[in-house]
Amino acid sequence: MPRDSRFIALLGIGAAATAALCAGAWLQAGPAAAAWVAACGIVLVALFAVSTALRYRRIAQLSERLDRALSGERNVSFRGMGEGELAILASQLDKTVTRLVVANEELEAEKHTLADALADISHQLRTPLTSLGIELELMRKAAATPEDSQRVRDCGRMLEQLQWLVSSLLKLARLDAGVVRLERRRVDVAALAKAAQDPLAVAADLAGVTFQARVEPGCSFMGDAAWTREALTNVLKNCVEHTPAGGTVRITAREDTVACRICVEDTGPGIAEKDLPHVFDRFYHGAGNATRRDEDVCNPSGVGIGLSLSRALLVAQGAQITASNVSPTGGARFDLVFPKVTV
Structure with missing residues (x-):
């Protein structure tokens, strides 16, 4: 049943006009004429109500089909709306949805092409880097002096950092392209914390x-x-x-009715206030980079990739990450929040 106030108002006007005409016919020609006028008025009002109801029904069908198309259903047709203004509107919607479906298919094809290209780039980059690492190890074993051996080890360390940088950039590119497939399973935070620490134990x-x-x-x-x-x-x-010798990096985690919350804190100098809004920006160089312990230009801590990659990986799962300071005197803090319900 249509709920448009204008429809109700028109019905009221029609009923009032019919009543007025019936009264005039009664006064001028008697009850028989009034009965005919009333019958004609009722028929006209009924025809108007039925035609309007059918029109609302076709509009509702258009709206339902449009919702299905917006939900991702591709085999949605807007034909069969008869003639008139609604048929013209349905035809235009049909053309628009068809174009959107074609554009979406082209975008999906481009994503797959980009994923294949990134996989090929990854292979082409990693193969020579791995070979270079093997050659450096052979050079280290054949080094004639301790100084030469140290130089080769330094080159090996920079090569590892370069491999990490290349790998991180490729992962960011895959995330930007939307070709990374993320699983959704129960993750135990205690096991996760241990697994995250293990690669950094030596460092x-x-x-x-x-x-x-x-x-x-x-x-x-x-x-x-x-x-x-x-x-x-x-x-x-x-x-x-960014934590000096003798410092500590703490991981705490708790779960409540809203989310699982993981907090990482260190005892370093903290993050400069002007850098806090930008710590997750890609390739951002904060003020702290000028005074970091390792001045190696190949150090990935100075290129602004690690935290940017972390945020991209977490946001892709519907999680959040924020940065702050433990206190005004220092200590960086990172809060990872995994909501239980994503709106």
């Missing part, structure tokens, strides 16, 4: 930085364990690189 030990983890028993969330581990590892890596 943290050499830097004199210790890890501390305090995770509530049974703390978990729905997400992709492998990609989340990489995101958390990048956050921990950033903290280790």
Whole structure:
């Protein structure tokens, strides 16, 4: 039943006009004429109501088909609307949806092509880098002096950092292209924290930085364990690189009715206030880069990739990451939030 106030008003006007004409006919020609006028008025009002109801029904059908098309259904036709203004509107909608479907198919094809190209680029880059690493190891073993051996080791370290940078850039490109497939399974946070620390154990030990983890028993969330581990590892890596010897990087996690919350804190100098809004920006160089311990230009901590990759990986899962300082005197803090319900 149409609920348009104008439709109700028109029905009222029609009924009032019929009543007025019936009264005039009664006064001028008697009850028989009034009855004929009333019958004609009722028929006209009924025809108007039926035609309007059918029109509203066709509009509702158009709206329902449009909702199906917006939901991703591709085999939606707007034909069969008869003639008139609605038929013209349905024809235009049909053309628009067809064009959108074709554009979407072309976009999907471009994504697959880009994914294949990125896979090929990854292979073409990693093969010579791996070969170069093998050659450097052979050169180190054949080094004539300790100085030569140290230079080769430095080259090897920079090569590892270059491999990490290339890998991170390719992952960011795949995320931007929308070709990364993320799983959605139950992730145990205690196991996740341990897995994220393991790749950094040697680097943290050499830097004199210790890890501390305090995770509530049974703390978990729905997400992709492998990609989340990489995101958390990048956050921990950033903290280790900016924490002085003897410092600590702490991981705490808890779960409430709204979300699973993971907090990473360090005992370093913290993040400059002017850098806080930009720490997750790609290739952003903060003020702290000028005074970092490792001045190696190939150090990935100075190119602004790790935290950007972490945010991209988390946002793709519907999670959030924010940066702040533990206190005004120092200590960086990163909060990872995995909502239980994504709106």
